Amino acid sequence: MTTYDAIVCGSGITGGWAAKELTERGLQVLMVERGPNLEHQKDYKTEFTPPWQMPYRGFNNPADIAGPKRIQQHGRMTEWAKDMFVDDDVDTYETPEESSFRWIRGYHLGGRSLMWGRHSYRMAPLHFQENAKDGHGVPWPIGYDDLKPWYEYVERFIGINGTTDGIATLPDGIYQPSMGFNTAEQKLAEAVGAHYQDRKVIPGRTANLTESIGDRAACQNREQCMRGCSFGAYFSTQSSTLPAARATGRLTLMTDALVDSIEYDAATKRATGVRILNTRTGTTEVARAKVVFVCAGSINSVSILLRSASAAAPGGLGNSSGLLGKYIMDHCFGGLYLTTVPGIDEWMYAGRKPNGVVVPRWVNVGEQQTDFLRGYSLQGGSGRDDFKRGGHGPGIGVELKQRLRQPGGWVVGFGVSVEHLPRVTNTVSLSATAKDRHGLPLTRIDVRWSDNELKAAQHGREQIQQMLGLLGGHLIPANPTVSPPGTSIHEMGGACMGADPRGSVTNARNQLHDAPNVFVTDGAAMCSTGDKNPSLTYMAMTARAAAYAAEQVKHAVF
Amino acid sequence: MKGALLALLPGLSFAAAEQAWAATAKDPRRPVVDYLCDLVIPRTDTPGGAEAGAGAFVLLALDHAVGGLQPSVLETVVRALDAEAGTPFVSVPRARAEQLLAAFDATAFQSRENDGSPAAAWRALKPALVVGYYSTEAGASQELVFEPVPGPERRNFKLTPEYRARSNEGFGGSL
Numbered sequence: 001m002t003t004y005d006a007i008v009c010g011s012g013i014t015g016g017w018a019a020k021e022l023t024e025r026g027l028q029v030l031m032v033e034r035g036p037n038l039e040h041q042k043d044y045k046t047e048f049t050p051p052w053q054m055p056y057r058g059f060n061n062p063a064d065i066a067g068p069k070r071i072q073q074h075g076r077m078t079e080w081a082k083d084m085f086v087d088d089d090v091d092t093y094e095t096p097e098e099s100s101f102r103w104i105r106g107y108h109l110g111g112r113s114l115m116w117g118r119h120s121y122r123m124a125p126l127h128f129q130e131n132a133k134d135g136h137g138v139p140w141p142i143g144y145d146d147l148k149p150w151y152e153y154v155e156r157f158i159g160i161n162g163t164t165d166g167i168a169t170l171p172d173g174i175y176q177p178s179m180g181f182n183t184a185e186q187k188l189a190e191a192v193g194a195h196y197q198d199r200k201v202i203p204g205r206t207a208n209l210t211e212s213i214g215d216r217a218a219c220q221n222r223e224q225c226m227r228g229c230s231f232g233a234y235f236s237t238q239s240s241t242l243p244a245a246r247a248t249g250r251l252t253l254m255t256d257a258l259v260d261s262i263e264y265d266a267a268t269k270r271a272t273g274v275r276i277l278n279t280r281t282g283t284t285e286v287a288r289a290k291v292v293f294v295c296a297g298s299i300n301s302v303s304i305l306l307r308s309a310s311a312a313a314p315g316g317l318g319n320s321s322g323l324l325g326k327y328i329m330d331h332c333f334g335g336l337y338l339t340t341v342p343g344i345d346e347w348m349y350a351g352r353k354p355n356g357v358v359v360p361r362w363v364n365v366g367e368q369q370t371d372f373l374r375g376y377s378l379q380g381g382s383g384r385d386d387f388k389r390g391g392h393g394p395g396i397g398v399e400l401k402q403r404l405r406q407p408g409g410w411v412v413g414f415g416v417s418v419e420h421l422p423r424v425t426n427t428v429s430l431s432a433t434a435k436d437r438h439g440l441p442l443t444r445i446d447v448r449w450s451d452n453e454l455k456a457a458q459h460g461r462e463q464i465q466q467m468l469g470l471l472g473g474h475l476i477p478a479n480p481t482v483s484p485p486g487t488s489i490h491e492m493g494g495a496c497m498g499a500d501p502r503g504s505v506t507n508a509r510n511q512l513h514d515a516p517n518v519f520v521t522d523g524a525a526m527c528s529t530g531d532k533n534p535s536l537t538y539m540a541m542t543a544r545a546a547a548y549a550a551e552q553v554k555h556a557v558f
Numbered sequence: 559m560k561g562a563l564l565a566l567l568p569g570l571s572f573a574a575a576e577q578a579w580a581a582t583a584k585d586p587r588r589p590v591v592d593y594l595c596d597l598v599i600p601r602t603d604t605p606g607g608a609e610a611g612a613g614a615f616v617l618l619a620l621d622h623a624v625g626g627l628q629p630s631v632l633e634t635v636v637r638a639l640d641a642e643a644g645t646p647f648v649s650v651p652r653a654r655a656e657q658l659l660a661a662f663d664a665t666a667f668q669s670r671e672n673d674g675s676p677a678a679a680w681r682a683l684k685p686a687l688v689v690g691y692y693s694t695e696a697g698a699s700q701e702l703v704f705e706p707v708p709g710p711e712r713r714n715f716k717l718t719p720e721y722r723a724r725s726n727e728g729f730g731g732s733l
Binding site: 078346397 | 599623626656695702704706712723733
């Protein structure tokens, strides 16, 4: 049996970061990934496949949408990228109808770092304060200043394009040149800026390079990131953290290897290693380590801890508070509206930037203004109508063909991303009876929206319509409803940080209160969602925790 | 033929896809579908719908419910056009067929009711005809510009008469 300094469970955004930081700080690391190997560049099978060589010409197979991809399709799945997503008939879970949680996943090396939306935003000081202020959820044991240097550290490595805007609810970071606005976005930003004093339309901040970093080239504006990018132009495990970890010579990678559970020694109150199930052979083995990083994605991380129940920890490892698997959250997304944009048809854009625009939160900042708590941000984008418009209106023949040689009209739109109030009744648990394909207890997810999210979403919808109305176009309700939980693919919570071991699962350093050599650094440790994409915060937390863990190992604390 | 396509398509590889599309050449619906494709997008200085092979996607869409299409949609359209022509539409000379289809198309888009009428069937079928063409190699890369790697430059610029739309943004989503 091999003993490592550290075992990292999962190879996605946080697993990659943990492996990079721990190896670079001198530790021998085993990274365990449940899915198959997927090598940068060579395994991006459809990256350069043109639509005319795709079975459905880039339109998803309806049989997939109705069958094995019925849930995954909601993760912006394209025909090119469908193999990046799990099969809903194979990797099953339970969710009650009242929840209908959409658990969107990628089980392969790199996990969802290959398919993520790449929007990278800091949480603001107020986001760390509101749990304590309004009494919902576990009060954060850390504040913005604790993460600020780690945000900077992460931003410099991954490469984010963006602008500095001086907005209190969206702290500025270290950015490469922004991808900027296209003409419709510029017009919208100017209209909103002229009409409102309390909000601002800014370019999105995404982890797509506009300047090369090492072997990673600048973005080629293909807007097909989800297929994998051989240019390495967006941040993923494959493009960024894995090469760094491998370069140390201290990384051992194990794929097709599912972490069944964490081994725990009640006498020392320390984890001793992990039990690993080989998903190809069905055999199990135990690997030993001084520290364990749980980075399997919030729901799978919680599931691992729940499966790690023992006589000393009957409710799961780290569950002495009884709060393991509680306070599960996502962003409540909905209210998608578009508008046509008159008066700018002579303008066009070069390239297809994989980015859009955002409006950072402006409601309930400083004082309570609405009948709901906290707030939301808006995310949107713009482009010109494509050739498909030819099928939706009158006209045939040469005239139609000539008309479609020119770009169609402009559209610009927004959706609302609402902070999800942490509630103890939103849970991840293990089925008492049902098993997954590996014979492990099936994960059960019960997450619901409350009136607070629905009121905020309605407020956001009204604001979107007013803002888009400033452009004088034709308003189009693309999807004015609220999507089920999970759709934002921002699942968080379940092992929330806290200062009080009786009221939280992890401490301010992401260590389990009950087993301090176990670090949970993905979204599971989040105490609240804020209103923006959370991955950058996971990365900052992971880098911070890994630096601390490495020091502890060096000083033989573990 | 439909059964053969169904057997081929699960887990379809790219090479198998080409075979499947080639197999549609023997589908009895192919002549009228090709004719419709070619009337909607005719040959100019680039191939038209039939020459480009747009019909293969149309049949695929009909048989596999792409965009919610059903085979009956084509049947309804063809029945209506046959009635308008007083003879099988596929045998109507080109000039006359263009007139008939142009009138049929104009009338169809005066309404938006999904009432099972020939007009509604045409409004459902036409997107597949258009996508069928612009997703062929000729439609995507000869008639329009296929730009797989635009490069790192991003800028906003004024359109010129010579500018040709890119096809890349049209693939995926609804038809």
